[in-house]
Amino acid sequence: MNIKPLLLVICAAFVCFTACQKNNDAPTPVNTSIDSLNFVNAYSVPVNIYLNGSRLNNTYNLGAGGSSGYYTVPSGKQTYQVKKVFNPTSSIVPSLFSYSANLTPHRYYSLFIAGPTDSSAFAIVDTLPGSGVAAGTCQVRFVNASPNNGSFDFSIGGKQYSNWAFGKGSGFMEVDTASLSPLMLYQAGSATPLLSGHYPLQQGFVYTFYAKGTPDGKGTSAFSIGVTVNGQY
Numbered sequence: 001m002n003i004k005p006l007l008l009v010i011c012a013a014f015v016c017f018t019a020c021q022k023n024n025d026a027p028t029p030v031n032t033s034i035d036s037l038n039f040v041n042a043y044s045v046p047v048n049i050y051l052n053g054s055r056l057n058n059t060y061n062l063g064a065g066g067s068s069g070y071y072t073v074p075s076g077k078q079t080y081q082v083k084k085v086f087n088p089t090s091s092i093v094p095s096l097f098s099y100s101a102n103l104t105p106h107r108y109y110s111l112f113i114a115g116p117t118d119s120s121a122f123a124i125v126d127t128l129p130g131s132g133v134a135a136g137t138c139q140v141r142f143v144n145a146s147p148n149n150g151s152f153d154f155s156i157g158g159k160q161y162s163n164w165a166f167g168k169g170s171g172f173m174e175v176d177t178a179s180l181s182p183l184m185l186y187q188a189g190s191a192t193p194l195l196s197g198h199y200p201l202q203q204g205f206v207y208t209f210y211a212k213g214t215p216d217g218k219g220t221s222a223f224s225i226g227v228t229v230n231g232q233y
Helices: 003-023
Strands: 034-041 046-053 067-073 076-084 095-103 108-113 121-125 135-145 153-155 158-166 173-176 179-186 193-199 205-212 225-233
Touching: 034 225, 046 121, 067 076, 095 108, 095 121, 108 225, 135 153, 135 158, 153 205, 158 173, 193 225
Parallel strands: 034 108, 135 205
Antiparallel strands: 034 067, 046 076, 076 095, 108 121, 135 173, 153 158, 153 179, 179 193, 205 225
């Protein structure tokens, strides 16, 4: 993953050197700081992600409930364009919105797309666990990506994540693995589950569970719990 950024630095340095040899102008500063950015589609339709006019997920469409995995992107302030997939009838790619993210260098992030406007998108830091995690455990966090649905409590494998508003996410917590770990989603402060089920957690994996959809949604926009794997240690 680090080969491309390294080549970019070498090429940029060579271009600056040859330019200075020709006219003694000061070289233009090049942003060589990078981040790792994962896109999570918590919206009801497939989307594609663009940066500076170039499509990032250029070999597939990011389907509803899917995630891209981590892309290497420039740090600092960048504007990402979120578009629908190509429409063969109109021969256009409909745009949804642009989202500006100001990323601190050398970190992992996830950008959640929860609706058709920039107010339904948000980026959060992924503080992934290091080595030395206990055997028989995994790491889990909860993110609220369900707009207009209030705050939630979430539990899985006996761990509780309390009172998370839309656009907010917990840190990763160590959870014991089991063949089928019970999970439950509540309105914050309620003792009655809105959603419940089981999920097969695996040792050594890093999971993000997230609320998505709307209260009156149907099909891919139905109120539900999504999950993405951030990594494995």
